[in-house]
Amino acid sequence: MQRDQRTRSWGARIVILVPYAWLVIFFLAPFAIVLKISLSQSVLAQPPYSPVFDFAGGWEELKSFIGQLSFDSFRLLGSDSIYLFSYLKSLQVAAISTAFLFLLGYPIAYGMARAPKAWQPALVMAVVLPFWTSFLIRIYAWINILQRDGLLNEVLMRLHIIDTPVVWLSSDTAIYIGVVYSYLPFMILPLYASLEKMDESLLEAAADLGCSRWSAFWLVTFPLSLPGVAAGALLSFIPIVGEFVIPDLLGGSESQMIGQTLWTEFFSNRDWPVASAIAITLLVLLLVPILFYERLQQRSLEGRRS
Amino acid sequence: MKRGPSSFNILAVAFGLAFLYLPIIILVIFSFNASRLVTVWGGWSLVWYRELLQDEAILSAAWISLRVAALSASAATVLGMLAAVTLTRMGRFRGRFLFSGMVYAPLVMPEVITGLSLLLLFVAVNLDRGFWTVIVAHTTLTACFATVIMQSRLLDFDRSLEEAAMDLGCPPFKTFVTITLPLIAPAIAASWMLAFTLSLDDLVIASFTTGPGATTLPIRIYSEVRLGVKPEINAICTIMIAIVALGTIASSLMVKRGASRRERAALGAQV
Numbered sequence: 001m002q003r004d005q006r007t008r009s010w011g012a013r014i015v016i017l018v019p020y021a022w023l024v025i026f027f028l029a030p031f032a033i034v035l036k037i038s039l040s041q042s043v044l045a046q047p048p049y050s051p052v053f054d055f056a057g058g059w060e061e062l063k064s065f066i067g068q069l070s071f072d073s074f075r076l077l078g079s080d081s082i083y084l085f086s087y088l089k090s091l092q093v094a095a096i097s098t099a100f101l102f103l104l105g106y107p108i109a110y111g112m113a114r115a116p117k118a119w120q121p122a123l124v125m126a127v128v129l130p131f132w133t134s135f136l137i138r139i140y141a142w143i144n145i146l147q148r149d150g151l152l153n154e155v156l157m158r159l160h161i162i163d164t165p166v167v168w169l170s171s172d173t174a175i176y177i178g179v180v181y182s183y184l185p186f187m188i189l190p191l192y193a194s195l196e197k198m199d200e201s202l203l204e205a206a207a208d209l210g211c212s213r214w215s216a217f218w219l220v221t222f223p224l225s226l227p228g229v230a231a232g233a234l235l236s237f238i239p240i241v242g243e244f245v246i247p248d249l250l251g252g253s254e255s256q257m258i259g260q261t262l263w264t265e266f267f268s269n270r271d272w273p274v275a276s277a278i279a280i281t282l283l284v285l286l287l288v289p290i291l292f293y294e295r296l297q298q299r300s301l302e303g304r305r306s
Numbered sequence: 307m308k309r310g311p312s313s314f315n316i317l318a319v320a321f322g323l324a325f326l327y328l329p330i331i332i333l334v335i336f337s338f339n340a341s342r343l344v345t346v347w348g349g350w351s352l353v354w355y356r357e358l359l360q361d362e363a364i365l366s367a368a369w370i371s372l373r374v375a376a377l378s379a380s381a382a383t384v385l386g387m388l389a390a391v392t393l394t395r396m397g398r399f400r401g402r403f404l405f406s407g408m409v410y411a412p413l414v415m416p417e418v419i420t421g422l423s424l425l426l427l428f429v430a431v432n433l434d435r436g437f438w439t440v441i442v443a444h445t446t447l448t449a450c451f452a453t454v455i456m457q458s459r460l461l462d463f464d465r466s467l468e469e470a471a472m473d474l475g476c477p478p479f480k481t482f483v484t485i486t487l488p489l490i491a492p493a494i495a496a497s498w499m500l501a502f503t504l505s506l507d508d509l510v511i512a513s514f515t516t517g518p519g520a521t522t523l524p525i526r527i528y529s530e531v532r533l534g535v536k537p538e539i540n541a542i543c544t545i546m547i548a549i550v551a552l553g554t555i556a557s558s559l560m561v562k563r564g565a566s567r568r569e570r571a572a573l574g575a576q577v
Contacts, residue, residue, distance in 0.1 A: 011479060016396055016405075019389035019449070023408040026446040030423035033430050108322035111315035123319065125554075130326045132500070132550050134507040136524050137543040140531050141329035144336060147535060149343065151332065184326065235414060242416020244510055249531060259418045266422065266514075276426065279419045290411060297410045301393075301461065 031283070038276035039069040073277035083278065086261040087285065093172075093247070093257060094240040097179040098233050104180065105187035105232065112188070113195035124192065131185045139178055139249050146174050146250070174250035175257075179240055187232040194228025195221070227296065234293040238286055258282055330547065337540035354541040364526055364542060371506055371523035374437065378444035379501035385445065386452025386497055391482075393453070394460040412450040420447060421514030428515065435517030443515040444508060448501035455500065459493035460486075503550055 077083045112123045130138065145151045146168040153165040168174055198221060206216040244259035251257070256264070258278065266275040311319075337355075341348030358364060389409055412420060424443045428435055467489070471481045487494075509524040516522065523542075530539055 012396060015388050016392045016399060019385050019392060019453075020401070020405055022385055022446070022449070023389075023405070026424065026427070026442060027408050027412060027420075030427040033426045034419075034423045037426055104322070104325075107314070107318035111311060111317075111319035111322075114311040114315045115319065116311075126323055127326065129551070129554060130330065132503050132554060133330065133547050134503075134524070134543070134550075136507065136509055136527055136531075137333070137546060138329065140527070140535075140539065140543060141333040143531070143535055144333060144540070145329060181325070181329070184322070188322070238414040239416055242418050244418050245528075259416060262418045262422065272426070275422060279422050282416065283419060286416070290414060293414055294407055294410050298406060301457070 034276045034279055038073050038273055038280050039071065073273040074281070076274060077277055077281060082256075083258075083261065086256050086258040087281070089255055090241045090243075090258040091285075093175060093179065093243075094237050097176055097183070097240055098237045100176065100180050101183055101187040101236050102229065102233065105184060105191055106229075108184075109188045109191035109195055109228075112192050113198070120196070124189070127185050127188050127192075135182060136245060138182060139246055142174070142178055142181065142250060143169065146177070169250060170252040172251065175247050178246040178250045179243065182246060183236040183240060186235040190231035190235065191225065191228040194225045194231075198224055227300070231293075231296055231300075234289055234296065238289050238293065241286060242282060333540055334544045334547065337537065337544040339537065339540075342537055354537040355545075358538050358541045358545075361538060363521075364523070364538070367521050367523045367526035368542070370437070370520060374440050374444060374512075374520075374522060375502045375505035378441045378448060378505045379498050381441070381445040382449040382452050382501040383494060383498045385449040386501075387456055387494065389449065389453040390456035390460055393457050409450050409453050412447055413454070417508070417510035418514075421511040424511070425514040435515060436520040439515045439517065440512050440520060440522065443511050444501075444505040447508070447511060448504045451504060452497035452501050455497045456490060456493045459490045463489050499553060506546070 108127075112120065112127070115123055143150075148165050148167065148169065150168070152168060153162070156162045157165070202220050202224075203216055206220050207213075211219065242259045243257060244263055247257045248260055248263070251260075262275050262278045262282070265271045265278060338350050338352070339346075339348055340351035340353060389405075393406060393409070421443070424439075424446070425435070428439050433439060467485050468481055471485050472478065476484070507524060508522075509528050512522045513525055513528075516525065523546075527539060527542065530536055
């Protein structure tokens with residue numbers, strides 16, 4: 001018995017340690033490197049650093065390391081309005097898209113939860129399936145439709161709604177269409193999950209007490225689906241802020257989202273410190289929603305365990 | 307929900323599905339278009355598939371992508387299983403909060419951040435970028451998705467079976483292999499499939515972590531798409547959609563058949 005106990009704890013330790021170490025090495029530790037590189041720059045003007053870091057051990061090493069640190073990259077982000085506009089545009093696109101996703105996704109999720117029980121797995125599958133086909137392919141499919149001599153213009157002109165081709169591609173409209181299209185399953189599934197669990201007898205009780213269907217929805221159904229709304233909104237909003245592929249392929253060149261700016265700094269300008277500084281700033285910006293999402297995720301799983 | 311769907315409900319679902327599928331269906335149809343133009347229908351043709359077969363660059367990129375996806379999905383499934391067991395069966399341990407945080411954060415983390423940070427890590431430890439660094443990067447990302455799928459399966463099923471086996475003196479590892487593993491088999495298959503498709507799909511993280519000689523299919527497609535619509539791209543996209551659709555249908559049929567066979571076996575045992 002004693003031996004059994006010991007082998008279990010030994011085996012259990014490995015089970016915990018392997019994924020733990022993997023995530024620390026390949027997910028957590030790299031952020032420290034990004035931070036370090038965002039602060040290091042091989043420029044002439046290096047501001048003297050505060051002597052707070054004067055520890056006794058490894059003084060020379062520490063001095064040379066701190067001597068290399070500079071906030072130049074961050075200062076650049078603050079001084080050049082291109083970066084500020086990129087952040088603002090990303091937040092704007094993410095906020096407006098999330099609102100559209102909610103308005104579009106809620107009726108769909110609600111309709112799915114209302115569908116006959118036998119159909120529901122098939123409907124869930126139908127919503128998940130596009131998520132399994134390539135993201136890039138789905139964006140590319142929209143280029144076929146939105147380009148100047150594409151299908152949308154063709155259809156609209158055949159119907160005599162427009163006379164001359166409208167420029168859909170390379171515009172913010174195209175970005176919104178692409179984002180809403182790509183993230184719709186992320187909004188629908190958490191909403192459906194919270195609506196599907198709903199207890200029908202609550203609505204019957206509301207009806208018995210003289211509630212109309214409309215006010216029953218707002219007083220009972222909607223408040224109970226709020227965890228799903230929050231999950232869907234966070235699952236969409238956070239990645240959209242850092243989106244690269246959609247604005248790059250569908251958007252115009254006059255203004256960039258922050259993911260594109262980071263990409264350009266890294267791949268075209270080869271300015272790693274600035275790219276790292278953009279990443280760190282973006283991470284700080286998204287920290288609150290990410291922590292909120294984590295708490296939501298943990299709470300929903302804790303709730304299921306009990 | 308007992309009350310039947312209203313016409314508004316039906317309309318909403320129909321519209322949603324049309325919106326999700328119409329662009330994909332259009333893309334598939336136009337991959338068979340003999341004409342180079344999207345608006346001109348030149349009749350059914352396999353010409354773009356034939357051109358695709360002669361495109362060495364796309365074919366070799368596809369081969370690299372398939373190998374990366376298979377290897378990283380396998381690694382991610384193992385890693386994800388360990389992480390899911392850690393989160394559901396190990397109770398409280400020091401650093402649990404940090405661990406679950408690290409599992410959920412990559413699910414929403416913008417890809418440009420994950421890609422850049424992994425690249426800087428590889429540069430810092432002086433690792434040559436290429437095939438293997440993409441695999442490590444994809445394993446890290448997809449393992450988190452795999453964890454979530456297997457975690458929810460591990461939380462759902464009846465713990466008493468495991469407890470009964472352990473009470474009867476079955477050691478934990480054997481219990482896991484003989485009781486737990488068969489019960490979570492569908493989730494394992496689903497995790498592998500999802501990890502595989504996510505890896506096959508990824509452009510951003512692969513662009514950061516790849517090196518010479520390891521151009522994956524999405525990187526190749528992306529560089530072609532930037533130059534405009536090409537019918538060959540419609541063709542390769544259709545092939546990828548067909549593979550994913552067939553794989554999904556086959557795996558769901560497999561799970562269903564496996565379930566009904568188990569039910570029949572259980573019935574037989576009772577009789």
